[in-house]
Amino acid sequence: MKEPTAKPSRPYFSSGPCAKRPGWSVDALSSAFVGRSHRSQPGKARLAEVIERSRALLGIPNDYRVGIVPASDTGAVEMVLWSVLGARGVDMLAWESFGAGWVTDVLQQLKLADVRRIEADYGSLPELAQVSPERDVVFTWNGTTSGVCVPNADWISAERKGLTICDATSAVFAMPLPWAKLDVATWSWQKVLGGEAAHGMLVLSPRAVERLESYTPPWPLPKLFRLTKKGKLMEDVFKGSTINTPSMLCVEDALDSLRWAESIGGAPGLIERSKKNLSVIAAWVEKTDWVDFLARDPATRSSTSICLSIVDPWFQALPKEAQAAHVKKLTGLLDKKGVAFDIASYVDAPPGLRIWGGSTVESTDLEALTPWLDWAYAETRAAG
Numbered sequence: 001m002k003e004p005t006a007k008p009s010r011p012y013f014s015s016g017p018c019a020k021r022p023g024w025s026v027d028a029l030s031s032a033f034v035g036r037s038h039r040s041q042p043g044k045a046r047l048a049e050v051i052e053r054s055r056a057l058l059g060i061p062n063d064y065r066v067g068i069v070p071a072s073d074t075g076a077v078e079m080v081l082w083s084v085l086g087a088r089g090v091d092m093l094a095w096e097s098f099g100a101g102w103v104t105d106v107l108q109q110l111k112l113a114d115v116r117r118i119e120a121d122y123g124s125l126p127e128l129a130q131v132s133p134e135r136d137v138v139f140t141w142n143g144t145t146s147g148v149c150v151p152n153a154d155w156i157s158a159e160r161k162g163l164t165i166c167d168a169t170s171a172v173f174a175m176p177l178p179w180a181k182l183d184v185a186t187w188s189w190q191k192v193l194g195g196e197a198a199h200g201m202l203v204l205s206p207r208a209v210e211r212l213e214s215y216t217p218p219w220p221l222p223k224l225f226r227l228t229k230k231g232k233l234m235e236d237v238f239k240g241s242t243i244n245t246p247s248m249l250c251v252e253d254a255l256d257s258l259r260w261a262e263s264i265g266g267a268p269g270l271i272e273r274s275k276k277n278l279s280v281i282a283a284w285v286e287k288t289d290w291v292d293f294l295a296r297d298p299a300t301r302s303s304t305s306i307c308l309s310i311v312d313p314w315f316q317a318l319p320k321e322a323q324a325a326h327v328k329k330l331t332g333l334l335d336k337k338g339v340a341f342d343i344a345s346y347v348d349a350p351p352g353l354r355i356w357g358g359s360t361v362e363s364t365d366l367e368a369l370t371p372w373l374d375w376a377y378a379e380t381r382a383a384g
């Protein structure tokens with residue numbers, strides 16, 4: 001097979017940190033509020049601006065709190081698990097490694113007694129109908145390492161008693177989220193927005209606030225996790241007074257990506273771009289016999305973390321370590337050619353490819369990438 005000539009203009013297809021927005025350069029940070037206190041009036045105003053622009057873009061209801069918290073998405077998820085769980089039984093959903101990580105935390109760290117594990121293997125969703133409206137539920141909207149997402153929230157009861165806690169980091173901005181069905185949602189800036197990691201976003205419904213104010217967990221909570229003071233929500237956290245010191249460079253970058261998102265049509269524009277990216281890959285998978293989606297049901301296919309299996313019988317017959325080694329060769333070749341960075345599947349996932357199709361990626365770059373995938377697979381297959 002002849003080596004393609006046209007290369008993606010931006011070979012950035014990592015699933016996190018993800019590609020910066022088109023046209024980004026460090027100049028976007030030139031008016032960052034650095035060297036000043038984040039607690040000064042203008043500092044707090046920048047933080048509040050991130051909160052309000054995010055709320056407006058995503059259509060988050062006015063009675064929901066939106067806050068900036070430490071330690072990226074993980075920090076946002078952990079502070080909630082530690083703060084609200086234990087008041088009721090909890091259904092823990094997992095179908096790939098990030099969801100599985102939350103299950104491990106709840107079982108082995110919090111050591112909760114009443115936990116139901118509702119799980120599925122890579123490529124599938126668990127039986128969502130098993131989730132009880134009487135119980136809390138923790139789930140990942142988009143399983144970043146399997147490329148399987150929940151297709152909707154129809155399985156969440158509008159009359160639920162428990163809280164729904166959703167790790168939405170690789171879904172939000174690229175997939176519509178039904179806020180009325182989510183009591184807690186979390187994300188970081190480093191995914192669909194192409195921002196920087198370090199800080200997490202935390203959304204709380206009024207019912208989540210009610211839980212925080214009425215329930216005190218029996219375990220100690222470090223300062224970084226504390227969302228209440230004397231039994232009341234720390235409202236200031238949701239107005240830009242962060243728990244500890246944020247990076248105002250990251251804040252400036254987040255503002256830049258939010259402004260870009262507004263300029264391309266807001267959430268519908270972002271969602272459309274990601275959908276288009278998935279359609280480019282889907283059209284290529286359709287006509288390509290050596291790959292298929294890891295997600296079995298097309299309705300659950302992620303448009304952001306697009307995970308592909310290598311279904312060539314020769315590859316399938318290899319032991320798992322040899323498969324992983326082959327993927328390394330394939331992705332190493334693409335990296336060397338400067339056409340795709342960071343597209344090997346996640347270490348815990350079945351060996352294959354994972355290509356980010358979030359909104360900061362240009363569909364034309366994915367179109368340019370697919371001939372290179374065919375070429376690199378043929379080259380590395382021939383070499384054995």
Ligand SMILES: Cc1ncc(COP(=O)(O)O)c(C=O)c1O
Pocket residue numbers: 015016071072073074075098099140142143144145167169170188190197
């Ligand atoms: C679903 C999911 N949850 C959590 C994380 C961890 O995010 P962070 O490293 O921003 O804390 C990731 C990162 O890829 C993710 O995809």
